[in-house]
Amino acid sequence: MRRPRVTVIDIAQAAGVSKSTVSLVLQGSPLVKGTTRAKVVETMNELGYVYNRGAANLRQTGSKSGIVGVVVNDLTNGFFAELAVGVDMVVQSTGFVQFLSNTGESIDRQREVVASMREHGISGLLISPARATDAADFAPLIEAGIPVVVVVRSLPGGKLSSVVADNPNGVASAVRHLASLGHRRISFLGGFQDTAVFNERLSGYxxxxxxxxxxxxxxxxxxxxxxxxxxxxxxxxxxxxxxxxTAAVCFNDAVAFGACDGLRARRLEPGRDFAIVGFDDVIEARTAVPALTTVSVDPQAMGRRAGQLLLKQIAAGRVSSEAITTSVRLVVRESCGAKQLAAHG
Amino acid sequence: MRRPRVTVIDIAQAAGVSKSTVSLVLQGSPLVKGTTRAKVVETMNELGYVYNRGAANLRQTGSKSGIVGVVVNDLTNGFFAELAVGVDMVVQSTGFVQFLSNTGESIDRQREVVASMREHGISGLLISPARATDAADFAPLIEAGIPVVVVVRSLPGGKLSSVVADNPNGVASAVRHLASLGHRRISFLGGFQDTAVFNERLSGYxxxxxxxxxxxxxxxxxxxxxxxxxxxxxxxxxxxxxxxxTAAVCFNDAVAFGACDGLRARRLEPGRDFAIVGFDDVIEARTAVPALTTVSVDPQAMGRRAGQLLLKQIAAGRVSSEAITTSVRLVVRESCGAKQLAAHG
DNA sequence: CATAGATGTTGGAACGATCCAAATCAGTCA
DNA sequence: TGACTGATTTGGATCGTTCCAACATCTATG
Structure with missing residues (x-):
């Protein structure tokens, strides 16, 4: 069963060249002659060679491991799942692979996960930090030249890069929209007070x-x-x-859906008797009844953006601190009552 | 910036022992004296040593890399996200890390991802295969002694282990429940005909x-x-x-929610005018209005189960073919109308 | 015809850990 | 005291790859 691994040396012998040449072929070097390359590639297929990245990585200076670590705080939340998929898209298209882990908001778990990733030689880290994460926790990483990009939740202090949504503007545009529909008493519902995101959104409100x-x-x-x-x-x-x-803008879509449930439980129909606006634009927002008016952040695009930033820094070989805020946009559907109003008017 | 890595040799010199001793400490060997171990550990902390798993892995026989690959076909689906979280729980508790990737139902992507994982030396693979995956695709893995566990979707042929839900019984119990409520014409809605899961559920129906x-x-x-x-x-x-x-059991909860939307669009209230039963019991099933009656498969538990099976096989160092079907259970809520019936009776 | 570039190819020496056999150390016993 | 024992410790050799400097080989040039 457990036959010995096929190595470059085996390939070299079978193809009648030296291991160095095989290595060159592996790296797609233009130095080897076409015919030689073809022969080597053929024997690799024949013998079922699989590249050993660990060994390569060992020799290579720095950490060109081709792994990026991605850590999210709640994978079961559709928003983060989308985000991870976005990251995966760009990461994978450049030949990197992602190492995705979930912390479930546990800061201990986060520490373990990040440590483990370091041991595996990640070339970069993309993280949506658990609540109450200290920016200083990532100092060893950037000191070792490993770029760190923080997404979704910004981390005050530290020279980390970050990609966050334009939370203040998003909520502000929701409030303005509700005001334009005639609402005067507008609530802000949900969210944990000790998070940066909450405070950003609240400030917009x-x-x-x-x-x-x-x-x-x-x-x-x-x-x-x-x-x-x-x-x-x-x-x-x-x-x-x-x-x-008479209206509320909610911390996120999950809260908004919960608010709709609560309204119905009191015989109030969201969109008609009370206006609700969400934040995130998760997939269900479109198909829910009533369809949710919400601030769209497109987590997948955000993930792509963050992934690109990280890869850029990895390629540059130098950690820098760049802050990107991705723009958001209000998507008017039914739960704010705008459509009904228009129909009557 | 990029100061050279701290290696076992640096530790050895600083602590006044040999690199072999440091290695022994690293592996928690009982051979080293307590005082020596303490001294070594201390200098490791002092110098900020980080273990290089790649190097260790190189020398170690076989692939004790401590990485397990996890591949799912649709991470944005809450079911799979939960599954991944379940796997992560057990995997992480044993010191392994998971390498999670998403294929988005693309079989090419799946091939790339699995190949990449192999290059990184995974010790085991846990996969929810993309549609139309051939069991033979995994032959090279198991031939190389890397255990493969297939989850959710079973793959005919091949000596792979699998963990799937008891689909036939789940749907059958849903049908029996609807029949007990007096329904005679019961639909089966949704699902792709070319998947094993569809056929299993349909056979139960x-x-x-x-x-x-x-x-x-x-x-x-x-x-x-x-x-x-x-x-x-x-x-x-x-x-x-x-x-x-007058009633329908749906392929999964997403389909069930869509069916509810469709009913409302026709002024039919799910649970009162038409009975709906889902499959999966995703998180929203409980809080939706009306709450969804569904067949609960507890994806997180399934993930844990699958993770345990994989780790067991890795530990055994021998790939075997074991098939587990996890039991399911009907959760009666409101969308089937049972509660309303009871209230009237 | 010698020489200088190109153009391909190659043998060692790394990388940072583990493993093994052998060496060292400290007691113990006759 | 000296051999014997068990507990610790230790130098290489080694894993599979990349890097580097050196080596062939070939072609064009003076």
Missing amino acids: RAAVTAAGFGLDESLVVPAPPSRAGGADAIARALAADDRP | RAAVTAAGFGLDESLVVPAPPSRAGGADAIARALAADDRP
Whole structure:
């Protein structure tokens, strides 16, 4: 069963050349003659040769391992799955492979995973950090010349590159849209207060609300876990207030769906009796009933963007600190009531 | 910037021992004296040593790389994301790391990915194969002593191990449940006809329908892409027939959600006017409105199970062919109408 | 005809770990 | 004391590849 590995030396002997020549062929060097190359390639196929990247990697200076580490905090969230797929696309098209791991928001797990990836000699790391991650955790990596790109959640301090969505503008445009539909009391639902993303989105909310001339009422801001259940909970609390809001922009689509559930449970129809806007534009947003008006961030594109940035830095062989914010855009569907309004008007 | 790597030799010199001793410490060998070990460990921390698995792996016989390859066909599908998370749990708890890739149902991509993983020296492969994958594609792997476990979709032929859900029984129990609620014309919606999973589920449908004494009406079987859009399409076709069905079991939850959308578009309320049962029990099934009655397969548990099987085979150092079917269970919620019936009765 | 470039090819010496057989050390026993 | 024992430690040799400097071989030039 376990016959010995086929190595370059075996190939060399069978093809009647030296191992150096085989190596040259492997690297696609233009130095070898066409006929020689053909012969070598043929014997490789014949003997079923498989390249040993570990060995190659050992000799190669620095870490040209061809592996990039990708770490996300919650793979079961469609947003991150899409993101990972986007990264995979660009990473794979350049011959790299990705090493994807999930931390499930555990900072210990994250540390383990990153350490393990380092041992395996990743040439770069792309990470959506778990909550409460310290930027300093990645200092050893960049010190060793391994570029690190942080996605989705920005990490204050440290000279890391980052790719994040334009959160303030996204929420602000949602608020403006709701205001243009006549809403005056607009809630902001869901999200954990100790995250950078929450604060970015909240700042967009505040800016737009004050710009519209509505008073800033902090009771309209209802933090909650960024999940469907959290959304249902948040809308319940928002509706319990004396001076009810008539619309809400939600921390993300999961919260928005939860809010819709909560509305229905109270015999209120989202889009007709209450306006809901989400954030993310996950796949289901389009097909849900009612279709969700949401701020589209296109996670896959974001993943591609981040992947490109990382690969660029790997190619440059020098870690730099570049911050990209990807633009977002409001997608008007049904849950905000705009369509119904238009039909009546 | 790029200071030279810290190696075992550096550690050895700094700690005043030989590289062999350092190596022994690295492997946690009981041969080294406690005080020596402590000194070595300390200097490792001091100098910021990182283990080079590639180098170790080179010398080590066989492929004890500590990497397992995980390949799924559609990561954006929550089911597979959950599965991957389950695999990651067990894999990571034993010190392995996973190398996760997505094929997006492309068989070429799958080939590339698997080849790349081999080059990186994976010790085992866990794969949910893309459609129309040939079992023979994995022959080189198992010939080289690398265990392969196929999940979710079984692959006829070949001596691969597999972990699949008990599809026939799942669908059969759904059909029996609908029959017990009084339905006589029950549709089977969605799924690609050329997949093993479809045929397994369909066989369960047929068996249960004939066992219940209803005639087998092939027009009640409506294949469609296993997506939300496919579900909407399938229900439309099912309702267009003369002798309409009154209930449907769907290929998966995505199809079921799509079917619900389609019903609402026709002013039919799922659970009241038409009974819907899904398959998979994705996270949203619980929180959707109406909550989806579905066959629960617990993808995360399935992932864990598959991961354990793979690790077992890696540990045994001998590839064997073991087939596991994980049991499923019908979760009755609202979309089948059972709750409403009970309330009235 | 000698020489200088091109153009291909090649044998060692790395890379950073592990493994093995042999060496060293400290007790113990006769 | 000296042989014997078990516990620790240690130099190479080695894994499969790349890199480098040197070597052939061939062609064009003076």
